[in-house]
Amino acid sequence: MSKLHKFPGAKNSLDINSLSHRTLTILGSTGSIGQNTVDLIERYPKKYDVEVLTAQSNIDLLARQAKRLKARCAVIGDPSKYESLKSLLSGSGIEVSAGSDAIIEAAEKPTDFLMAGIVGAAGLKPTMAAIRRGATIGLANKECLVCAGELMMSEVIKSKATLLPVDSEHNAIFQVFDFEDPGSVKKIILTASGGPFRGKGYEAMRDATPDEAIAHPNWDMGAKISVDSATMMNKGLEMIEAFHLFPIEAKQIEVLVHPQSVIHSMVSYVDGSFLAQLGTPDMRIPIAYSLAWPERLKTPSPPLDLASLGSLDFEHPDEKLFPALRLARQAMEGGGALPITLNAANEVAVEAFLKGRIRLTDISELVFLSMEQVNFSSLESLEDVLNIDSEARLRSEEILKNKFNQL
DSSP states (O other): OOSSOOHHHHTTSSOGGGTTSEEEEEETTTSHHHHHHHHHHTTOTTTEEEEEEEESSOHHHHHHHHHHHTOSEEEESOGGGHHHHHHHTTTTTOEEEESHHHHHHHHHSOOSEEEEOOOSGGGHHHHHHHHHTTOEEEEOOHHHHHTTHHHHHHHHHHHTOEEEEOSHHHHHHHHHOOTTOGGGEEEEEEEEOOOTTTTTOHHHHHTOOHHHHTOOSSOOOOHHHHHHHHHTHHHHHHHHHHHHHSSOOGGGEEEEEOTTOOEEEEEEETTSOEEEEEOOSOTHHHHHHHHHTTSOOOOSSOOOOHHHHOOOOOBOOOTTTOTHHHHHHHHHHHOTTHHHHHHHHHHHHHHHHHTTSSOTTHHHHHHHHHHHTOOOOOOOSHHHHHHHHHHHHHHHHHHHHHHSOOO
């Protein structure tokens, strides 16, 4: 099975002669990844032409972006906001459409590069549509690989699409992985900051407030992903993504805590060599790498000053304190409905924690109980994935209601 002998072949899919000028589609332009992408391309107006921007509900920001970037088309996912967006863009000449089908159609439009920045299950169908047209894609949607990795990567091979990982860890691995000789790779090492509770013990996690959990020591992120960092579920999800992205076995994927977040990930080779990608914790760096690949793009990110760092620290994660890592490995090795359930149950649990309904330490327990009830299911289509996701959320809500004492 060619689990990812995809990148080497796909590297020829982008016309090298077109590197000086590219057309772009940005799915999810008003989100964190989308806004950082816009920030970068506005610095290079002669290099990038924006064809399509999409958002789910933020029409004000979408309209401003579309005007500034002179986009040809702006798409809003919420159909009820169509008329308002049309009014905001009146006289601009920018085409306006709305609805989930319109976002899928936007992904199908031929452009040189597509940034897949829609979060959650809503990003599955548009990303698959882009893959099927053989697009070069900056992949920033975890669910695509966590929930539908086999389906997505099979289609990548069939359509000769190119997936460029935007997640800082996978982007780091991509930069130092030997795709020409994957057998020379001993293991890949995903680095983790350890989050705000590293070294603080179980009681600190059990009694943590949402504000304490989202206070990430290094990265400026949204509430959900910050909680995932606090439980280390984010690293568990990244293990599953890496399993699908790179031609390796599950046992070759490790997690190492690195509190400075300077080394974003490493690849260990059979000859004893370690190759790593280093940089300041700024998402514009991996986004720029994807936008310009196989070239490089200057970013406004502050340069890394190694001398001022003094030292870099590493430690093994405590899987007793962070059981999400064990659950994610179980889901990765089991496949089928397990990763979908892991992801869905975690989202339900994180939302409950942020609303003060459960403790931070209850999140992994709820995920475990949800995964216990999973029957093996083969995945033949994205509809199968979405159906299992929906069932897992309902089951998790039921467990939440019946098994946990609401705070």
